[in-house]
Amino acid sequence: MFQRISALFWVLAALVSLNDAAESAWNGVVTPGASDPQPFTPYYLPSGAKSYDSSSPLLHYSGQWTDSFSSAFVFNTLRSTSERGASMTFTFFGTGIEWFGNQDQRHGISQVHIDGKKVQEVDAWSSTPLKQQRIFGSHQLRLGRHTLKIVNTGQNRAEAKGFVMDVDALIVLMVPHAYSTVHRSNYLDDSAQPFSDYPPLFSLASEPNPASEWSLVQEGITGVSAMQLTVISDSHALIFDKVEHNPLSIYGHPAWAALYNLDTNALKPLAVESNSFCAGGTFLSNGTLVNVGGNPVVEDHTSAADFGDLDGLQAVRIFEPCNSEDVENCIIYENHDRIRTTSPRWYNTVLRISDGSAMIIGGSRKGGWINNATVNNPTIEYWPPKNVAGSDGLQIHLPFLVDTLNANLFPIAFSLPDETVFMAANQDAMIYDWRRNTERRLPRIPNGVRVTYPMAGTAILLPLSPTNDYAPEVLICGGSTVDDTQPGYQISAQDPASAQCVRLLLTDDGISAGWQVEQMPQARHMPDAVLLPTGDVVIVNGAGTGISGYGNVVGQVGASNADNPVLTPVLYRSSLPLGERFLVSGMPTSSIPRMYHSVATLTPKGNIMIAGSNPNLDRTEVAYGTEYRVEWLNPPYMSMERPEITGGVPSLLGFSESVKLSVQLPSSAPANADVQVALMDLGFVTHTVHANSRLVHLVSSLSQDQHTLTITGPPGEGVYPPGPGFIYLVVDGVPSVGVKVLVGDGKSPEVNQTALDNLLSQTQVDQYEKSKKGKGKGKASSGPRDVQDPSLL
Ligand SMILES: *[C@@H]1O[C@H](CO)[C@@H](O)[C@H](O)[C@H]1NC(C)=O
């Protein structure tokens, strides 16, 4: 086993960002626009975790401590000290610990020790008084007995009016990793068995071959559950979650987005105004990321608390390019008055098309579960808005999204070299010519397999190469044959997933030849397919049974609609003949289930970041709990001598433009080494959709001395829609580290002002949030308008 559990300690960013708290909507006071206003505080006890009050006899105090009583404290009590050197010690059994207390101007700096080792100094000073704040959290302890000790240093920042340290409550966490869901009674037993892998269709046993050893390393935590993931630069990935009680905080409330440093595993929480639950996303031609759609405000039955978030159903969240390793000033911007979609979209797919804009496809008009005719939004629209096929900035009806009901959310979509768009949903597929607004229906996906939410497979556009004139071919793997017209009570978490992969060459000949069918070694629902620079595909994550979502079907595990996690990745070697493509030999098996709301992406380094899994309404620790741990799947080439791109990479790579790169080939490379250049879009990943994921082989030639590589940018916007990408040099199957470029001219996608004005005048802002009008910064100020919504026509 190649896993390594490393302890990583982090202080929550609330402690450094409190200057901004005065403007925040949260502050632990009253959430804005709440239908039933309640004080909001970060203290939260995930189910499966244990809370210990400050007054518990298990907490040992030394020095002078005083008790205070108020209904604002957890269990009404708080213990505090102003004595230098006073301490509190607590021994527990678990995998993590959180310390909650007050923060205000009188608070000072404490030292935190775990198991006798100082791990952190935390400053609990805050300009505004806050209650039930998470002062410290550690979430990656080895399962076992640990001791937390906090010591008052007597030190404080210059503006502090004291050096108070207090304890309101402690929470002991016990991530159910490596413990069988079935045998929950084994929970406290060190000898409990890990999750067993879902039974394979054929034996996974293989001859060990050190040259093909893959490794799986667990390191780092995401702080927010990784529901959506995209690499934004050489050093960082951006994670979006839904609104929930995540351990990572910002401005005194739980964060639901974060930047993850791929080199150091450090986290920076990001503030998001609206609920990004089940949004989609893409980069535009100018390198800006948009995150589109989401969920209504979380309240009432949709969550355990009102978080003061805004309606996300029509949100377009803007994240401007953030390429340096210092991400301090990178933010998410929203302004629903000016920047929004025409209509509500929950589970929409967002794709960059050949003009560098975002195509926003389908979704439901309301949050729920499986789509149906009442809530369906069978339209597409663009951001920025344009006038195409007479749309004048409004949405365009797409019959395909009506014909593919019910299991058609998060449609599969890829932009094709001829600038059209491939789409698949449910059991059907088509090619959409967006300029003419015409659909060309393709043969049905064979054998009754449904491939989109909540019967989700995963799809990839196979590498595009000049050697066959960039003939596009799609691969779709996994999914389910469960009948999508059945109610939840007729569907079981034990219904088997499909092992089928299908492949279609999107040329006239390929389409008449039809789908090629293959079987994966293990059935998978909700897998992720990740393209490697070598052109191979790694299929990872997913469940052997059940379907997507939580809380809907019979036999749920916890709240999960799926069970039997598939724990071993499989390699799909796309260029080998049918029957020889799947390889499991040498693949490590994880102990972490990754099912609904899990993700995986290629990193610039060339390994695969695997994160997420959260089939729950809110953060929980019961099976299958909210998963924050990150795993890194390392292909064998990660430990080999690798080629390097040492210089000459331009920030902009124009279409058909030739550029000379300085390169260093591995010392072992023969004179006739196979040299390939892969231009890759690493995609925006959510709900098994890897939007924009792409590998284009660039025309290249190596100088005689093997130190200069001349590469030529892709031939046009069809082959690579203008926008960001990474260049990997691949020598005899071993890739270099990828280097980021912006492909095209770097210009913003065209905004048609007439179309934008039309969108703004014809459509409503956040139309489902009647109770919340006028609240919040980016919030609607105008009332509902009496305009027919074109999608209802
Ligand atoms: C359609 O879906 C919505 C949202 O999940 C649900 O509230 C509604 O009951 C469904 N309608 C039908 C006819 O199934």
Ligand SMILES: *[C@@H]1O[C@H](CO)[C@@H](O)[C@H](O)[C@H]1NC(C)=O
């Ligand atoms: C913008 O759209 C309008 C119609 O809404 C059209 O008349 C105009 O030509 C478009 N402008 C550009 C620059 O494409």
Ligand SMILES: *[C@@H]1O[C@H](CO)[C@@H](O)[C@H](O)[C@H]1NC(C)=O
């Ligand atoms: C990219 O274009 C979008 C859409 O017009 C715009 O909102 C964004 O600010 C642009 N970003 C840059 C860096 O120009």
